[in-house]
Amino acid sequence: MSEELISKKDLLQLTGISYGQLYRWKRKNIIPEEWFMKKSSFTGQETFFPKQKILDRIEKIKELKDDQSLDDIARVFSISEETVSDRGHDPLSLEQVPKQVLQIYQSLFPNTELENLGTVQLCSLLFVNDWLSKGSVTIDEINQFLRLVETHKHQINLDEAFVIYIRKFGIGTWIIGNQHGTFVDQKDSILINVALSSYLNKSVK
Template sequence: MNDDLISKKELLDLTGISYGQLYRWKRKNLIPEDWFIRKSSYTGQETFFPRLKIIPRIDKILNMKEDLSLDELADVFSPSLGEVHLSAGEILDRNIVTSSALNLYIQVTGHQDHFAFDKMLMIYVLDKLLQSGDISLDEGKLLLGTLEEHLSIFSGKDCELILIRKMGVAAFILLSSGSTICFDQGVKVVTSLFMAQCTEELKLKIGGSEA
């Protein structure tokens, strides 16, 4: 789905950061190149950013840069899924997800050995939507089927997960971030999640639980 855009001037005014900081973070890969969108305006060419992504990212950088170096922050924000593997017991002991989400994943997939990061990401997304009340357990099974089958297509790239309902029936859609998608009038968009943001949150939870 298309994001609202914010101009570079508005962004700098809103966040209080400098032009130099913004482009230093770009060079360090804390802010992706494709978030810098050049568009024509009445003043000529101007740089815009996807509002729903750039503002939370800058908030995180500002809140975390006292504790982590820019290189460490770049690793947190990297789309890489990392090499970490945890057992079911370790996941629960570290409060990374709830037992209901983990047990549902095991029930649906049969996987109960050590979990790689991509598997934990699926469970984390499931847990977020269960905890928010946006989905039922049966819809959670549908979600897991969607992620298991299609999430690997977007490996290394950001994508958006959208939950829709029509006449009470749920459906999940994965699409490249920034893509345009249109629905008929009978479709209700329940929620959407940026998978890159979920990846960052999960990395922080895993890192924090190791401290």
């Protein structure tokens, strides 16, 4: 059964995005070039796309674009589309995590050997460093996040995990969900919404 296609004109009308946005996302590799398919039509040549794939992708881009740069969004999609064996990147190491962040972790989990930390935990520590340096969260809030990760580290799928932080009336809540199955009310109270996998190759300056 052939894949259902959608024309460029219909896509722009349906999603409300502009021609310029579509091709800017193409240049950034946020939308794969192979999804732009030239086909003959009664008006000549027209561009078509795999309908469900591009609609899902544009919906996700819209969710992310207010909180992340186009380069970060491109990194999220490139990581999620590659298998672990095909990534071709060096694995994360303790050396990439600042000493003060490791000290926070050790204060919470003194019996854990740092050398045994998995990729989910290391990505989480780089996430911690990022958001502490931005001044967006407190140490107490970070401690809550690290406890959540430690509790569910074996259930977290790094390729799908999104970290969301909501603070309302001074009370914060951490959510670790995925891009397809997490529904949050009061969008204006979301302080953080980021793919955990975006920290796989993020260097610490």
